[in-house]
Amino acid sequence: KGEAPVEVAAELTGDLARYRGVWVFIEQREGEIVPVSLELLGAGRQLADKLGVELAGVLLGDKVCGLSDRLYEYGADKVYLADHPVLRYYRTETYMKVFVKLVQQYLPEIILMGATTTGRDLAGAVATELSTGLTADCTVLDIDPKQRLLLATRPAFGGNIMATIVCKNHRPQMATVRPKVMKMAKPVPGRRGQLVTWQVDLKEEDLLTRVVEIVKERGEQVNLQEAEIIVAGGRGLGDREGFRKICFGLAEAIGARVGASRAAVEAGWIEQKYQVGQTGVTVAPKIYFALGISGAIQHLVGIRGSDIIIAVNTDPDAPIFKECTYGIVGDVFQVVPALIEPLKEL
Numbered sequence: 001k002g003e004a005p006v007e008v009a010a011e012l013t014g015d016l017a018r019y020r021g022v023w024v025f026i027e028q029r030e031g032e033i034v035p036v037s038l039e040l041l042g043a044g045r046q047l048a049d050k051l052g053v054e055l056a057g058v059l060l061g062d063k064v065c066g067l068s069d070r071l072y073e074y075g076a077d078k079v080y081l082a083d084h085p086v087l088r089y090y091r092t093e094t095y096m097k098v099f100v101k102l103v104q105q106y107l108p109e110i111i112l113m114g115a116t117t118t119g120r121d122l123a124g125a126v127a128t129e130l131s132t133g134l135t136a137d138c139t140v141l142d143i144d145p146k147q148r149l150l151l152a153t154r155p156a157f158g159g160n161i162m163a164t165i166v167c168k169n170h171r172p173q174m175a176t177v178r179p180k181v182m183k184m185a186k187p188v189p190g191r192r193g194q195l196v197t198w199q200v201d202l203k204e205e206d207l208l209t210r211v212v213e214i215v216k217e218r219g220e221q222v223n224l225q226e227a228e229i230i231v232a233g234g235r236g237l238g239d240r241e242g243f244r245k246i247c248f249g250l251a252e253a254i255g256a257r258v259g260a261s262r263a264a265v266e267a268g269w270i271e272q273k274y275q276v277g278q279t280g281v282t283v284a285p286k287i288y289f290a291l292g293i294s295g296a297i298q299h300l301v302g303i304r305g306s307d308i309i310i311a312v313n314t315d316p317d318a319p320i321f322k323e324c325t326y327g328i329v330g331d332v333f334q335v336v337p338a339l340i341e342p343l344k345e346l
């Protein structure tokens with residue numbers, strides 16, 4: 001806020017100068033807001049304040065109007081609502097068409113979406129349709145207020161560098177952000193905003209895809225992103241039996257979820273959905289145990305949001321010791337069994 005936006009407005013020319021405001025796509029599943037959308041409202045609020053513009057949530061679905069109150073409480077000044085039976089389930093075609101029309105009508109300068117399966121799909125489709133730039137999987141967002149540029153930073157070249165990407169000559173500027181990377185803002189109960197309702201003019205019979213049935217995945221829900229404590233194991237656990245004994249043993253004793261490095265996944269000791277890191281999930285638990293994990297950069301980018309990292313490794317020079325809160329130089333097969341009994345009693 002202040003003088004910067006006025007100065008900036010003079011720098012942008014032509015069509016670009018007409019774009020104003022920060023938008024967050026509010027992903028919902030069966031009427032439940034997906035947490036990353038609230039995290040992005042927190043991040044979007046900061047960007048909007050730096051630019052001196054409004055923050056809006058874009059809510060698409062069927063009978064989802066009731067969700068808008070929560071969005072104001074989490075920082076939105078405005079909610080664009082498209083509420084229609086054709087939007088009940090996510091479909092690229094329907095969501096993209098409605099989203100693009102909203103953009104063409106209201107001209108936001110920045111659009112953020114969660115890097116979820118849905119967000120990644122929709123962001124790509126919307127960016128393509130609008131012929132604009134999209135930076136995927138960002139971990140840091142900032143603003144160059146003078147040029148009104150979104151500075152979208154993400155790991156590149158296998159996580160060896162952090163690249164900041166800008167979209168200079170097109171609007172809107174789009175980014176997807178991994179869940180759990182941004183902190184959710186504290187809700188302000190009773191905070192209110194403006195609801196803008198959008199009339200959807202799509203007909204089910206004109207659409208190319210139809211949802212026939214929703215089949216929910218059976219079995220254990222891994223959901224590492226929501227876990228408060230994670231016990232993760234790496235190649236240092238030796239084999240599948242060692243991994244099971246140490247990781248699951250400690251996790252069961254303290255009520256934690258199990259995670260793994262890519263080396264453990266590639267060795268076939270555990271399924272890929274448990275993998276933490278650049279090509280796995282990003283986590284932000286209160287406590288993260290890294291057992292027999294060296295601390296490669298591709299693993300570290302997935303765990304940096306953890307409050308406390310406890311590492312056990314035989315090699316005192318392992319990179320994980322530079323990142324952890326508490327480090328134990330030792331053999332997991334001696335250290336972990338010695339920890340389990342006292343931890344059980346806590």
Ligand code: FAD
Nearest residue numbers: 234235236261262263277278279280292293294313314332
């Ligand atoms: P290692 O690096 O082999 O480390 C094993 C550690 O165990 C060593 O530090 C050793 O000292 C210690 N150790 C051995 N025995 C014991 C013992 N008895 N007690 C205690 N410690 C012991 N990796 C990921 O994890 N997640 C990703 O998402 C990911 N994505 C990648 C994407 C790309 C593009 C690339 C190129 C790589 C990616 N990797 C990823 C792989 C990553 O570079 C590392 O190879 C991997 O993280 C190593 O796993 P690790 O730490 O289990 O194994």
